[in-house]
Amino acid sequence: MRRSAGHFALLQRVADVQRSADGWATAGPGLDERTTSPLVKLGLARVAPREEQAELSAKAGRPVLWAVQLTADGWDALLYAQARATPPAVEEPAPGLQQVGLRRSELDALRRFLDLRGSLHHGPATGLRSAVEAARFDAASNRWVVYVSGEQMQSMARAFFLERLGGSAAPANRFARVYGVSYPPPAPLLVPELRGEREA
Numbered sequence: 001m002r003r004s005a006g007h008f009a010l011l012q013r014v015a016d017v018q019r020s021a022d023g024w025a026t027a028g029p030g031l032d033e034r035t036t037s038p039l040v041k042l043g044l045a046r047v048a049p050r051e052e053q054a055e056l057s058a059k060a061g062r063p064v065l066w067a068v069q070l071t072a073d074g075w076d077a078l079l080y081a082q083a084r085a086t087p088p089a090v091e092e093p094a095p096g097l098q099q100v101g102l103r104r105s106e107l108d109a110l111r112r113f114l115d116l117r118g119s120l121h122h123g124p125a126t127g128l129r130s131a132v133e134a135a136r137f138d139a140a141s142n143r144w145v146v147y148v149s150g151e152q153m154q155s156m157a158r159a160f161f162l163e164r165l166g167g168s169a170a171p172a173n174r175f176a177r178v179y180g181v182s183y184p185p186p187a188p189l190l191v192p193e194l195r196g197e198r199e200a
Contacts, residue, residue, distance in 0.1 A: 008085075010039060011078040014070055021075065024048055024056055024067040036068050044074035094147065100179065101143030106160070106171040107135060113159035125155035157183035 014036065017025035025031060039045035048056065048067035056064040070078070102110070110132050117123040131152060135144040148156065160172035161183040176182035 007038065007042075007044070008078070008081040010036065011044060011070065011074060011081070014039070014045060014068060014074070015078055018069060021070075024052070024069050026056070026060075026064055026067045031068075033066050033068075039070075039074065040068070042073075043071060044077055045070050097147040097149055098153065098179075100146050100148055100153070100156070101138070101141055102135070102146060103143065103171075103174075105168070106175070107132070107144045109163040109167075109171050110156060110159050113162060122158065124159070125149075125152045128152045128155050153179065153181050154183065154185075157181045 013031055014025045017028060017031060027033075033047070036045055040047060045068050048064075048069065053064050053067060056067055110128075113120075114124055114129050114132060117129070128148065131146045131148050135146045137143075138145050157172070157175055160175050164172040172182065
């Protein structure tokens with residue numbers, strides 16, 4: 001077990017036994033002065049002083065020789081660890097928007113494109129910067145999820161076109177293959193007009 005994972009498990013154990021912010025966790029299975037010493041050293045927990053031990057002993061009707069309590073930093077570290085362990089839910093796109101999953105390299109290419117918006121002759125579509133800034137990582141698909149309009153998708157295709165010219169063709173190729181959007185758009189097929197029956 002990694003050290004940070006061990007600290008999280010120990011924080012959770014103390015919190016479960018302590019129950020409330022002003023409660024105390026006393027010695028029990030997996031919980032004693034030795035096991036909690038890393039939390040105390042980091043300022044995530046504090047050991048009950050003697051006067052507190054006396055009060056706990058009186059309430060319990062037995063000697064309480066040791067007790068520990070999470071500090072404010074301890075509670076915050078536990079809350080942060082829980083939030084970090086729970087990936088944000090990927091919501092359904094709003095009407096008119098499409099969900100697009102991007103690899104990290106594709107997201108980086110879009111950010112380069114957006115950083116040049118004031119210098120480009122044809123800048124990013126309106127709202128594309130906000131959509132990219134709101135990207136959320138979906139662990140299940142291993143993709144950064146953005147919600148974009150059709151116009152913004154065309155702008156993304158242009159960003160990947162510029163990336164193709166100056167670096168890698170992979171983003172443009174995958175975007176065209178997965179989402180059917182490329183830049184420049186393919187020219188429409190010209191169908192010759194049908195003429196009447198040929199003269200015999």
